[in-house]
Amino acid sequence: MSLPLPITDATVAALVADSAAFKQRMLADRALLSATATVAQVCVDAYRAGNKLLIAGNGGSAADAQHFSAELVARFEFDRPGLPAIALTTDTSALTAIGNDYGYERLFSRQVEALARPGDVFVGLSTSGNSRNVLKAMEQARSQGVICVALCGQGGRIHELADHVLAMPSTHTPRIQEGHGLIVHILCAMIESALFAAEHQPEPTA
Ligand SMILES: O=C(CO)[C@@H](O)[C@H](O)[C@H](O)[C@H](O)COP(=O)(O)O
């Protein structure tokens, strides 16, 4: 939509329609559906092998990284043992020390260097696919035998660096982020179900 946006019901409806049309493009994107299922299995395999997830992004994607790790460490849809996942966006002492001493580009790569083990999964979220600190973390992760997953849009160098690319069918940052939010929930649903559904006892209904 072109600016300025009138503050009207019609503008709200147009933005909801734009988001709904984007979700329809996700639904038709067979490569995205297939890559998402593959990544869910990659995460399940990593957890079964005793590994963990490391997740990073900037701005809204930092919030998405924390949302993802919280669903895994705490719970998603039912009670079960916690799953190890670390958002690399939350330790303000480490973030300020790394940023201050080594520069913003090293913000996540230094934490990967310190925390990642071979077989872990690094998830980098970037709507542009070009945030230097996310790319550097992915390069570092690759060098340590860590599996790299990109949640991104249609462009950026992240496409070349990741083992698995979940590219949203949009070039518009808000829509890409909305797609990432949905993919994070889908991944959590499939991971939690694959690992724990067999032993989950549903609450009896009255
Ligand atoms: O949430 C938004 C925009 O919707 C912003 O905070 C946005 O995440 C920031 O500008 C980020 O720095 C963008 O980085 P990236 O997604 O291109 O890696």
Ligand SMILES: [Zn+2]
């Ligand atoms: Zn945003």
